[in-house]
Structure formats: C-alpha cells, structure tokens
Amino acid sequence: MSTLYLDRQSPLHRLNPVTKLVGVLAVVLVVFAVPVWWASAAILVGVVVPIAAFSGVGRRLLVICSVLVGPLLVVLVVAQGFFYPGRETILFEWGPFRFSLEGLQIAIAVGARTAVLVAATMLLLLTTHPGALMTALTERGMPPKISYVISSTLQIIPAFRGRAESILLAQRSRGLRTKGNIFRRAAVLLPLVTPLVLGVFVDVEERSTAMEARAFGSTRSRVSYAVIPDSRAQRVARWVLVIVAFAIVGLAFAGVLS
C-alpha cells in the first residue's frame, strides 16, 4: 500500500482523524494569515516538530520535509534574493546580480509557510491510517465514491507497479533491450504501457462488477464497520481550534499582528 502511515502508540495516533485534520487546517490558516515569518517558524519549531518527535515520527518527518521543502527553499532564496523587484538593502553582489535583504525575507516567509503546510500535512498522514481517515470523513458526509477513489488509489497503484515490473520482465525475456540512452528507454514505453493499459481496462470492468455484487450502488444509508473513537473533549477541542484560528485571522486582517 502507498501510504506514509507509521504504526506507533502515541496520543496523536489515537486522536480522531477529524481532530487532527482540523488542527492542520487551523495551523495552515494561521500561518497564511499572519504576515510575519517568525510566526510560521515558531509554529514549526514550537508546535509541529515537538509533537512529531513525541509521536515517534520526528525522524521520518524530517526526511520527508527535507526532500520536499529543501529544494524549494533553495529556489526561493535564489529567485527572491536576486530578482525581488523591491530590493533596497544589498547584501552582496555576484557579477551583474545583486542579492537583497528584502528578497531574502520574502523567501524565508514563503518558505516557512510552505514548510509548516508540508510538515503539518505530513504529520497528519504519518500518524493517521488512511482507512481511519476515510471512514471518519465518510461518517461526516464525504461521498463514499470519493473515499473509494482515494482508498483504492493508495492500494491498487502498488499492485499495478508490480504488474508493470512483470510485463517488463516478460518483454526483456523476449529480447527487448530496456537499458541505454533516453531514446531507447522511451521506445520501451510502448510495449510496456500497451499491455498495462489494456489490462487496466479489463480490471476496471471486473472490479466494478465485484463492487456492484457488494451493493455499492445501494442508496441506503451506509453504516461503518470500523469504529473511529471520538470524545466530547475532542469535539470541544475542534471547536476551540476553529474559533482560535478564525480569531487570529481576524486580528491579522485588522492589522493587529502586522
């Protein structure tokens, strides 16, 4: 299964997925509303990272965020530092290019917000089993068909990857050369993709029959087999998060947090 979930025993893992989702949305809303970079940095360092470490997923979160956000930060710093139009304070020059403090500040602000967005989302995915997330969202009104698309994608794509490898092996055993320059590799795509795609069409029809055989077309109210624990405290916490987030957004728009 293609999932980031790490099975650990932590309070964050045990939280209802909707509580975690509301928390992520609240954090993202706040960092994008408050126009100062240090607010994003404070949330990242003071909230997201300690929670991740306490939940046993800190190292994985660090690796994922480094891979996803690191290159983006480099691009932001270079692009904004050298080419930000409102530059006044020049930190250094490199040939005809001038690196400005204002550009660097913009890069850090955008980078910090992006880092919080990615880290909070990854923290949700690392500590929430996708099945629990889908069940919790379906219980709160998400259409089962959307839930199915997400769940089946997570599970079936790795299986198709296995099938693609089998097709490639079969083609190699018939003498197809798969190594070499980019043109040779591109030429390999056709004999790989054709049987894979045709196979997918057959699979889709058979799987749709299997779904209908299990009453997927039913219009009756669905009842969930899995129970996703929730509590009064969590329901209250969700409302508190929403209220606090909107209060901060309101203050930011009023110019109090500038």
Added chain:
Amino acid sequence: MIDLAGVTYAYPDSERNVLAGLDLSISEGSVYGIVGASGAGKTTLAKTIAGFIPHAEGGDLEGRVTVAGLDVPTATLLDVVTRVGLVSQNPFNQITGARFTVEEEIAFGLENLGTSRAEMLERVDAVVDQFGLEELRSRSPYALSGGQQQLVAIASIMVMRPSILVMDEPTSQLDPGGTRLVFDVIERVAQQGTTVVMFEHKLELLRDHADTLGVLAEGRIVLSGSPRDVLADERLAEWGVGSTRFTAAARAAASAGLVDRKAELPVSLAEATGYFAKGANR
C-alpha cells in the same frame, strides 16, 4: 429456484447470440456444475443468473429468467445481488480496494446495505470463523495469496447471506493448494443449504462436489445429468470439453484393444482401478 427458459442474449453492438434458446432449471440447495469450452458463454450465463445481464451489461435479453423468486429483467440489480452472489475468476479484481483489512473488506457489502453494526460484527465473525480467516482478518487483502484472496471474495459475498452463489471459474488462476481451499469452502457453503452454481474447468473436482453437471455449448445446455453420466459421455470432446484423466486413459486403452470397448468408461480412480483390473484379467 433458478429457472431459465428460452433465454437468448446478445451483447450491445453485437448480432451474435451468446445464449441461444437456453433452458436451465436448478433446484434449491443443490450444487450445479457447468462446463463448456472457452467462448461457450459461461461468463455470460453466470452474469445472467446474477442479474448483471441485462442490468449492468445492457444488450438484448429474451426469454424467462427467474432467480430466487425474482423476475431478473424487471427486478433491480440491488434486489438481485442481495439474493444472488457472484464470484469471478480473478482474485485480485475481487478485492474492492475500498477497505484496508480483510475484515473490513468482508463487511463492505453489509456497510453498503446499511446493516446495523451489531449485526455486521456478528455476521463477519461467523464468516471469518467458517472460512478459517481468523489469522488474516487484520491483514491487508492485497498481502494475501491468490487462494486466500478468493476465499475473502467468497466470504465477502456469503456475509450478505445470498440464497444462491454463482461462481465463474473461481479456481482458474489458483494453484492446487488455493483450489483445494476454495472447494473446501464451497462444500461448507453447500452444506448450509445455499444453492451453488459453479462454472469450472476442473472436471474431477466437479465430479466430487456437484450434484448435477451441465454442458454449455452453442449458447445452450446441451447435456445435463449426474456428474458420472455427463463425464463419461462420448460427446464431450465434440463440445470442446475435456475428460477426466481416468476417462482419457480408458479410451486410449480401449482404442489399443487392451480393455473391453463396451465397458462403461471410468471417471474416477476407484472406477478406473476396476475398469483396468477387468482388462488385465481378460
């Protein structure tokens, strides 16, 4: 229980009648095996009994199709699938991908039907126990072998408690171990009184598990009777259906003049032992 009379069917945009004047009657609680060559219309007949023809496939269906008290062409697909379960040949495609553990996969149909959670738990536990899936219930359905996946697929259907189970070549992609698992389960399902209609190529297993055997050829049932009589019939080869190892060996021995040509052909090891013993004593 299952009553098909004068059934003719052609798929959309096709003029060829895959089913052509088919008559079939299957009594309640029996295990009916259907054999036929590739392209004989086995999957089409399976889908007709299970209601997917005409409701999902479309096409032109004529004749009477009465299954579990429902007139299939006028009933809804949902009505039919709650009474008739369909299991197809590819175990991988039987797993819906909608759920992440075996027990959730089994409960999927009940969730869709709005069954109360208490009843769901009871039914899933019963099926898991009946099918010997206890050790697998928390695993991902995609982490199972083909035979185990097919068991989960059958369990996912049987948990909905259909009165008829239609199986379209359920063991065609399984190894001998997986095939044995599936047939053991079919035996148990049949013992509970479920009517089983099984489309299958493995003649010797059908001989041991089916009450009645039918041969599908040219879009209709051309021969029906006890497994013993059907499997010994000389015309099976004409319809593209093979024969058991014992029947084939006996035919070869008779052709070579080693045994009496008039003796009844064997379809099992026990019968073959007697058959060849007589030849040796001749």
